[in-house]
Structures are given as structure tokens and as C-alpha cells.
Amino acid sequence: MNRLTQISFTAAPAALLAGSLLTRLPGADAVGGPWWAAAHAVLLAGFLMFGVMLLALRRMAGPVTGGWRAAADVATGMALLSTAANVVGLAVDLYNRFESPRVAAWEPFVYGAAFAALVALAFVLAALRRVTVLSAAVTATGVAVLIGGLLEPALTPVGMALIWLGTLLLSRGPAEPAGQVGYRLH
Numbered sequence: 001m002n003r004l005t006q007i008s009f010t011a012a013p014a015a016l017l018a019g020s021l022l023t024r025l026p027g028a029d030a031v032g033g034p035w036w037a038a039a040h041a042v043l044l045a046g047f048l049m050f051g052v053m054l055l056a057l058r059r060m061a062g063p064v065t066g067g068w069r070a071a072a073d074v075a076t077g078m079a080l081l082s083t084a085a086n087v088v089g090l091a092v093d094l095y096n097r098f099e100s101p102r103v104a105a106w107e108p109f110v111y112g113a114a115f116a117a118l119v120a121l122a123f124v125l126a127a128l129r130r131v132t133v134l135s136a137a138v139t140a141t142g143v144a145v146l147i148g149g150l151l152e153p154a155l156t157p158v159g160m161a162l163i164w165l166g167t168l169l170l171s172r173g174p175a176e177p178a179g180q181v182g183y184r185l186h
Contacts, residue, residue, distance in 0.1 A: 001056060001171075008052040009171035013164035015046030020156050032097035044090040050114065051083045053167065057121050060130045060173065071124045079117030085110045115143045115163070122170060131170050139166030 022028060022039035030036055054076055061072040089110070122136035139162075146159030 004052060005056040006171070008049045008056065009167050010164075012046055012049035012053045013160060013167050015042050015049060017157060017160035017164060019043035019046055020160055024153075037094065037097070040090050040094050044087060044094065047083050047086045047090065047114075051080060051087070054079045054083065054118070054121070057118075057125065057170065060125055061121075061128060062130065064128060068124065068128060072121065072128075075117045075121035075124055079114050079121060082110055082113035082117060086114065112147065115146060118163075119143050122166070125170070129174055131173060132175055135166055135169030135172070137166075138169055139163060142166050 019039050019042040022035060022042060025035045025039075027033055028035035028039055058072060058076040061068070064072060119136070119140045122131065122139045125131040126133045126136040142159050142162030142165070144159070145155050145162055149156030149159050
């Protein structure tokens with residue numbers, strides 16, 4: 001993996017976690033204010049890195065055929081489409097210094113689709129033995145807790161922290177065979 005790709009597995013969830021924490025600061029709900037702008041900028045950076053990470057995960061699937069290729073391609077495509085929608089929405093918000101109520105109503109679905117597709121891709125990779133089942137399970141648990149954050153906002157940072165751990169584990173690839181040190185994906 002190149003350096004940017006390696007960084008994306010840490011930077012994407014870290015920025016998304018930081019952005020979600022910034023939205024909780026006093027005054028962050030003041031659309032166009034400094035905390036609102038900071039949160040949006042950090043979330044934008046996080047989603048850009050999330051896209052880099054998704055492409056790396058797809059490459060980890062390798063040259064598969066048939067149903068596994070379709071599953072990996074569909075999950076990656078859905079995640080990238082949702083990520084792109086988030087990037088565009090955040091960029092428009094920052095440029096215009098406002099948040100459209102219509103877009104905000106759809107935000108949980110657009111935001112959540114990227115994470116749901118990430119889970120699907122993680123389990124496809126686990127089935128292909130490109131990552132460990134544990135890494136896929138930790139990622140899925142993080143997404144489940146993040147969804148719980150819709151009902152209890154205090155769970156959102158916990159979910160993002162678990163997703164961060166899950167993506168770090170995903171970046172490690174499969175369990176290394178005995179005697180093999182320094183396994184790298186090319």
C-alpha cells in the first residue's frame with residue numbers, strides 16, 4: 001500500500017470522529033459559525049480519505065470472479081456513491097455557509113449508506129480471507145453503535161471509535177501465516 005492509502009485507514013475514521021465531536025461543541029449548531037465550519041471541513045476531509053480507503057479495500061479483494069466480484073464491486077460502488085454525496089453536500093454547505101433543510105433530512109440515509117456498504121465490503125473481504133472475521137465484526141459493531149447514535153447521540157463517538165478500530169484491523173489484511181513477517185498488500 002502506498003503512504004496515502006495507509007494513512008487513509010487511520011485518517012478517515014479519525015477525521016469523522018473529530019468532526020462528530022466538533023458538532024457537539026457549544027455554538028456548533030450555529031449554521032455558518034466557526035465551529036459549524038470547522039466540523040464541516042473536518043468531516044469533508046474525513047469523507048475524502050474514506051473514499052481513498054474504500055478503493056484500497058476493493059483492491060484488497062483482488063482479481064475475483066463471479067458472485068464475489070459482483071458483491072465487492074456493488075458494495076464498493078454503493079459506498080463510493082454515498083461518500084461522494086457526502087463530499088458534495090459538505091462542500092456545498094461550506095461554500096454557501098448554510099445547511100439545506102431538505103438535504104439535512106436525508107443526511108442519516110446518505111451518511112449511513114457509506115457505512116452500511118463498508119460493512120458489506122468488510123464481510124466480503126472476510127469471506128475471501130483477505131481480512132480477518134474479527135476486523136469485519138468490529139467494523140460492523142461500530143456501525144451498529146453509530147446507528148444507535150441516532151437515538152442516543154452520546155453513542156455516535158463510541159460508534160466512530162469502534163469503526164476506527166475496525167478499519168485499522170481491516171488495513172492489516174488477513175492473519176499472517178506462521179513465519180511470515182511484514183506481510184504487505186501490493
